[in-house]
Amino acid sequence: MGAQLGKNLIEVEGLKKYFNVGKGKVLKAVDNLNFYIREGETLGMVGESGCGKSTAGRTILRLYEPTAGSVRFNGTDIYKLSPSKMKAMRRDMQMIFQDPYASLNPRFTVSDIIGEALDIHNMAGSRGERKKRIEELLDLVGLNTDHATRYPHEFSGGQRQRIGIARALAVNPKFIICDEPISALDVSIQAQVVNLLQELQERLGLTYLFIAHDLSMVKHISDRVAVMYLGKMVELAESEELYRNPIHPYTKSLLSAIPVPDPEVESQRKRILMTAEGGGPIRSADDDSEQPTLVEVSPGHWVATPY
Amino acid sequence: MANNNLTNKQPIPTLTAADFQPVDINQRESEAIKRESLSAWRDTWERLRSNKVAMGALIALFVIVLASLIGPVISHWVHGYNYKSNDLLATNQKPSGTHWFGTDDLGRDMFVRTWMGARISLTIGLAAALIDLLIGVIYGGIMGYFGGRVDTVMNKFSEILYAIPYLLVTILLLVVFKPSLGTIILALTITGWINMSWIVRGEILKLKSREYVLASRSMGAGTGRLLFRHLLPNASGPIIVTLTLSVPSAIFAESFLSFLGLGVQAPISSLGSMVENALTGWMYYPWRMLFPAVLISLIMLAFTLLGDGLRDALDPSLKNK
Numbered sequence: 001m002g003a004q005l006g007k008n009l010i011e012v013e014g015l016k017k018y019f020n021v022g023k024g025k026v027l028k029a030v031d032n033l034n035f036y037i038r039e040g041e042t043l044g045m046v047g048e049s050g051c052g053k054s055t056a057g058r059t060i061l062r063l064y065e066p067t068a069g070s071v072r073f074n075g076t077d078i079y080k081l082s083p084s085k086m087k088a089m090r091r092d093m094q095m096i097f098q099d100p101y102a103s104l105n106p107r108f109t110v111s112d113i114i115g116e117a118l119d120i121h122n123m124a125g126s127r128g129e130r131k132k133r134i135e136e137l138l139d140l141v142g143l144n145t146d147h148a149t150r151y152p153h154e155f156s157g158g159q160r161q162r163i164g165i166a167r168a169l170a171v172n173p174k175f176i177i178c179d180e181p182i183s184a185l186d187v188s189i190q191a192q193v194v195n196l197l198q199e200l201q202e203r204l205g206l207t208y209l210f211i212a213h214d215l216s217m218v219k220h221i222s223d224r225v226a227v228m229y230l231g232k233m234v235e236l237a238e239s240e241e242l243y244r245n246p247i248h249p250y251t252k253s254l255l256s257a258i259p260v261p262d263p264e265v266e267s268q269r270k271r272i273l274m275t276a277e278g279g280g281p282i283r284s285a286d287d288d289s290e291q292p293t294l295v296e297v298s299p300g301h302w303v304a305t306p307y
Numbered sequence: 308m309a310n311n312n313l314t315n316k317q318p319i320p321t322l323t324a325a326d327f328q329p330v331d332i333n334q335r336e337s338e339a340i341k342r343e344s345l346s347a348w349r350d351t352w353e354r355l356r357s358n359k360v361a362m363g364a365l366i367a368l369f370v371i372v373l374a375s376l377i378g379p380v381i382s383h384w385v386h387g388y389n390y391k392s393n394d395l396l397a398t399n400q401k402p403s404g405t406h407w408f409g410t411d412d413l414g415r416d417m418f419v420r421t422w423m424g425a426r427i428s429l430t431i432g433l434a435a436a437l438i439d440l441l442i443g444v445i446y447g448g449i450m451g452y453f454g455g456r457v458d459t460v461m462n463k464f465s466e467i468l469y470a471i472p473y474l475l476v477t478i479l480l481l482v483v484f485k486p487s488l489g490t491i492i493l494a495l496t497i498t499g500w501i502n503m504s505w506i507v508r509g510e511i512l513k514l515k516s517r518e519y520v521l522a523s524r525s526m527g528a529g530t531g532r533l534l535f536r537h538l539l540p541n542a543s544g545p546i547i548v549t550l551t552l553s554v555p556s557a558i559f560a561e562s563f564l565s566f567l568g569l570g571v572q573a574p575i576s577s578l579g580s581m582v583e584n585a586l587t588g589w590m591y592y593p594w595r596m597l598f599p600a601v602l603i604s605l606i607m608l609a610f611t612l613l614g615d616g617l618r619d620a621l622d623p624s625l626k627n628k
Binding site for chain 1: 346347517518519521522523524525526527528532536537540541
């Protein structure tokens, strides 16, 4: 993307989110994440289903309270904010959700869905102003302004996802977490939505954390890519570097799973299977073994060791 | 087949570039929705309206409510009867022009008393259902929304309350306090709300993890907005169905208590107490039992059928079927 990258907008340090599963066991959904995202950058986050990507995203937005760690937005630790300050902070951090069918309230009209954030933060002075802003947002995501009075069930998946994007943009956020925004969409629509996201990033100077499991799409949109496995980050590098020179066995295994659109190459492609690793994410609460540390193997390329 | 088609085919006219023209369709234009916009409530109403049984029940209920409101007035106006005026020279009369539903053993006009009784039954049924709704939604909403320990403790409490035989509590209450409209409603609601609270709890538990609720939270919405704008409106379907179906059970309970002599006290009539009164001479004066008994059955049947229809109309998975 080569955009002008500024200072660190988001700094995540030692972030942990454990869920109690009973009998003294905890599910370490997110275990000791450390990374930063620069202003205007897109950080891709990949990993298999259930590896803690979405939980990480939701914890960073403080939709879940973290077990430990800190997330600094522009230098402010958001976990230390009072409820009223946190509410104000939410104007800067938004989220686009995975399932465009579940993420829109079926009883709201499109204008209520997009206008909700405006109402919560008293951002529209009058009804006319609110309407104008909603039409502006619909226009921004390429929807017809007549759609404002419609209900979500009247739209297709791609259109609904645009409504979700318009909703996230309503408060003029600086940082948006895209939680698998395209995985529920048809392939032809995926490109539309990704292009829209990229266009908006350029126009509005947004910073993205792009969570996905489609590796080629992540490579296309991200400046850097982080690979997660069982709640831990195992590798983090510039996207070109990561795809060219994967080091962690899990990354290698993941990349070997990408289908190649060339039948001859594809027939030669070998899946690299990872040899079984000790334990899963469910541990007893006091088990603190196996804390890998990230080591910088080349500038900007971090790998978890031991592996 | 394919061969036939090929041989019989007309020669294909040659096409030139001039035959083609770009169709300039504005993409926004093509996305315009022509269908009339329907809110969830309009949609529900349309589906309910196409359900003949439910509409029949709705009309029947409307007629019964109307009759219970104006029936006694008409009778008073035409004949000058009220629910306690009696004529000891005209006891146990058959239905006739002067006494449309006949008279009872004290010579009171059955027409007036039946509709007055329906009034009492409907009032008790609706009041009990609404109180159940109020308590059930608040209690169940708190259980479902806060979850965790709050949910466990509150749920255990309602389970314990539910375990006490309801009839025992009701009869005890009515023996201790003097039976009246208020105490009957109290007795019916003391455990009646539990069912509603469980329905609401289940719905809220299910809905609160939906992404649109999460989206609203990520925008900074507070508890009030989440509950009243997102959770309860989306739980309203099962709530309305439960409400509709709890009316006939309250009416039945009232009739039953009246039949046992624990209902509203004479001279006020209720459908249950009229049936009990008619029991002594039902072989000779069957109309004294027929009118109130048929009316109780009709009211209960209508509410049950309406509740069933509402369930179908509110369930989106049954859409377009």
